[in-house]
Amino acid sequence: MNHSPNLLDEALGLTGRGFGGGALSPGRVVLVEDCVETSGAFVLHHLVKRALSPDRGGTVIFIALSHPFSHYDRILRKLGCNLSMHREHNRFHFVDMLKVEFPNEIQKNAVEHGLVDLYSKILKAVEVSSSGDYSRAHISIVIDDLSILEIVAHGSVDHVLDFLHYCITLTSEQDCSLVILNHEDIYPEMEAPRLLSHLIYLADFVIKAEPLVTGIAADVHGQLTVLKKGTFNDSQYTDKASNFHFQVKENGVELFFPGTRC
Amino acid sequence: MAESICRSLRDGSIEGEHSPALTIKDSLQSHAGNHAFNYFLCSLAANVCAGKSQARGLVLVAFSQSPSFYLSFLKRKGMDASLLAKCLRILDCYSDPLGWKEKIRQSSGADKPAFTESGYVCRDVKDITKLLSSILELGKGFTEGRAYFAVAIDSVSTMIKHASLPSIAGFISNLRSHVQVSSMLWLLHADLHEPRSTAVFEYMSSIVASVEPMVEITDGQKGSDNLFWLGRGLQKGRFHVRFKRRNGRVKLFNEEFHIEYTGITFSTPSSENIVVSQTLLPKLQFNLQLSEKERADRSRVLLPFEHQGNGEPIQIYDGRRSLTQSNTDPNGLQQHALSIEMEAQRMQSEGEIHYIRDSDDEQPDSDEDPDDDLDI
Numbered sequence: 101m102n103h104s105p106n107l108l109d110e111a112l113g114l115t116g117r118g119f120g121g122g123a124l125s126p127g128r129v130v131l132v133e134d135c136v137e138t139s140g141a142f143v144l145h146h147l148v149k150r151a152l153s154p155d156r157g158g159t160v161i162f163i164a165l166s167h168p169f170s171h172y173d174r175i176l177r178k179l180g181c182n183l184s185m186h187r188e189h190n191r192f193h194f195v196d197m198l199k200v201e202f203p204n205e206i207q208k209n210a211v212e213h214g215l216v217d218l219y220s221k222i223l224k225a226v227e228v229s230s231s232g233d234y235s236r237a238h239i240s241i242v243i244d245d246l247s248i249l250e251i252v253a254h255g256s257v258d259h260v261l262d263f264l265h266y267c268i269t270l271t272s273e274q275d276c277s278l279v280i281l282n283h284e285d286i287y288p289e290m291e292a293p294r295l296l297s298h299l300i301y302l303a304d305f306v307i308k309a310e311p312l313v314t315g316i317a318a319d320v321h322g323q324l325t326v327l328k329k330g331t332f333n334d335s336q337y338t339d340k341a342s343n344f345h346f347q348v349k350e351n352g353v354e355l356f357f358p359g360t361r362c
Numbered sequence: 363m364a365e366s367i368c369r370s371l372r373d374g375s376i377e378g379e380h381s382p383a384l385t386i387k388d389s390l391q392s393h394a395g396n397h398a399f400n401y402f403l404c405s406l407a408a409n410v411c412a413g414k415s416q417a418r419g420l421v422l423v424a425f426s427q428s429p430s431f432y433l434s435f436l437k438r439k440g441m442d443a444s445l446l447a448k449c450l451r452i453l454d455c456y457s458d459p460l461g462w463k464e465k466i467r468q469s470s471g472a473d474k475p476a477f478t479e480s481g482y483v484c485r486d487v488k489d490i491t492k493l494l495s496s497i498l499e500l501g502k503g504f505t506e507g508r509a510y511f512a513v514a515i516d517s518v519s520t521m522i523k524h525a526s527l528p529s530i531a532g533f534i535s536n537l538r539s540h541v542q543v544s545s546m547l548w549l550l551h552a553d554l555h556e557p558r559s560t561a562v563f564e565y566m567s568s569i570v571a572s573v574e575p576m577v578e579i580t581d582g583q584k585g586s587d588n589l590f591w592l593g594r595g596l597q598k599g600r601f602h603v604r605f606k607r608r609n610g611r612v613k614l615f616n617e618e619f620h621i622e623y624t625g626i627t628f629s630t631p632s633s634e635n636i637v638v639s640q641t642l643l644p645k646l647q648f649n650l651q652l653s654e655k656e657r658a659d660r661s662r663v664l665l666p667f668e669h670q671g672n673g674e675p676i677q678i679y680d681g682r683r684s685l686t687q688s689n690t691d692p693n694g695l696q697q698h699a700l701s702i703e704m705e706a707q708r709m710q711s712e713g714e715i716h717y718i719r720d721s722d723d724e725q726p727d728s729d730e731d732p733d734d735d736l737d738i
Contacts, residue, residue: 212460220466258523262460269457272428297553300390329393 107355108146111326111342112305128277129268131303135285138322140309142346142353144244145172147279149181151240152191158238159229161193161222165248169194178350190232193225202252211253215263222267226274238275241267245281257295268302304329312345320345324355363603363615364628367569368405374416374510374544379608381538384547385563388573392599394619395573397626399549403432403514404439404625406547410512411445417512417544419504421497423453425487425520439625451500454483455516459524461485487521490529494536501542510544513537518563519551527559534566567606573619574600597621601628
């Protein structure tokens with residue numbers, strides 16, 4: 101298994117010292133934005149693989165709204181990660197939301213009850229992770245994806261943001277980080293700025309997957325922009341923007357700076 | 363002018379007036395609002411703990427950061443933990459703002475240990491009335507008697523998400539007019555709301571401080587299409603402050619801010635940025651500014667109705683130049699006054715004109731209130 105750090109890991113600061121046990125440093129919120137032309141799912145796959153790798157020893161709570169377990173199992177297997185085994189060992193908690201439907205406001209606050217239920221499942225998974233064999237492991241909560249959560253919540257952006265707030269409290273109270281996948285091109289123009297701005301305020305990292313400016317290419321599938329909001333790290337204030345091209349392969353993703361590939 | 367904001371918050375309210383209120387406004391283009399809020403919070407907390415402020419205590423309503431974040435931040439800034447415990451109360455609207463954790467705990471059975479209660483956790487932020495009473499209760503609990511306390515709200519943008527704008531406006535208004543509230547400050551993210559929501563808070567504050575980028579991003583570049591500005595040079599920016607005085611006069615200030623390891627620092631705008639702004643002026647065929655020579659000449663202009671005070675007869679310019687004076691002053695820029703024989707006649711006439719220049723009377727940006735001598 102190849103664990104040599106790639107550009108994405110470097111941009112997220114995963115290659116620095118002092119990250120033993122965590123996919124991402126504690127208290128990190130990562131927002132992955134993609135669009136129809138370029139899917140950002142590979143970023144989630146990469147981060148999950150990274151979190152579950154033996155040298156990290158972390159656990160993952162995966163809120164699945166768009167694909168069943170078999171889909172992720174197949175993909176991660178090709179990346180060299182056995183999700184079924186991790187699931188059995190309580191290192192990978194799969195919260196299946198595919199068939200969940202919140203009642204349509206017959207009962208008052210139906211949407212809120214549904215989200216509270218989901219949150220309680222996450223809390224239980226966190227509890228199990230914290231008390232098991234990997235009690236000191238870093239927990240990564242991954243949401244795939246937020247736009248479907250909004251549909252499940254009958255379009256209520258406020259409820260979705262409330263739910264996200266509760267997930268973020270876990271990043272400060274427990275050793276958790278949060279990874280959210282969102283499609284940025286599905287909102288009508290009036291609504292888009294509000295939700296997307298809220299998400300950007302909440303995030304520490306914003307990873308944007310976009311098509312190439314020049315159009316479709318055979319061997320370069322798109323460009324990735326990684327933005328790190330200003331933080332203090334070792335008495336230095338850094339905020340960084342990195343941009344590179346990527347090619348998604350069967351067994352991983354290859355990232356390179358534009359123009360460095362011959 | 364960050365210092366004058368700190369002073370204003372420290373000095374608090376005057377009898378019979380609403381307490382001073384500071385809005386810190388930022389946007390994604392320059393999202394250092396949190397740093398600015400923390401700076402003013404720290405300054406106010408330091409003054410409260412040292413007993414230098416009108417307020418004897420500070421109530422912090424924490425929506426977007428946990429109470430422990432603020433406690434560790436203030437301790438890192440050198441504040442004594444025991445003093446903080448006496449002078450600071452944090453209303454925790456972060457951990458369980460909607461009571462979800464409490465619901466989960468109750469539904470899973472009472473055998474689970476309760477969440478550690480510090481006593482100041484708000485579990486229903488949508489109930490503005492209850493929130494107001496919690497804040498007032500915390501404020502009154504500092505000392506016995508009717509001591510003043512200050513209120514800081516982590517982010518009113520979060521409040522707007524949970525409650526209606528009129529109810530929040532009423533809440534802020536009630537706090538500001540409360541006899542025991544000394545001063546208030548809050549943070550607002552302007553791009554999360556409609557402009558009218560931002561305007562409402564600006565109307566209710568006596569000081570509006572905007573955190574802005576060094577260079578405004580044009581509309582064409584804004585939006586999620588291009589997020590590069592998020593990662594660019596947010597270490598510094600402009601700090602624009604608008605003070606509203608109680609007589610209605612408004613003062614504007616501009617400073618620069620830098621974000622360093624120790625936090626945010628404010629400084630007067632550096633000259634290089636002034637140069638930048640000058641080059642951004644449009645190229646015109648006429649000159650909008652005065653050159654040094656023009657300024658000197660302007661100061662030498664003899665204004666009508668003014669006594670030059672040099673012993674010479676009063677000269678009133680009537681639009682014509684006398685021959686003698688045009689010979690002695692060939693450049694023609696200086697206005698020529700006609701020496702009149704009418705001066706003697708004027709002294710005999712009934713009316714006199716006493717002219718006192720307004721600009722001589724008052725220094726620019728004086729802190730004096732011109733209405734102070736009114737006796738209504």
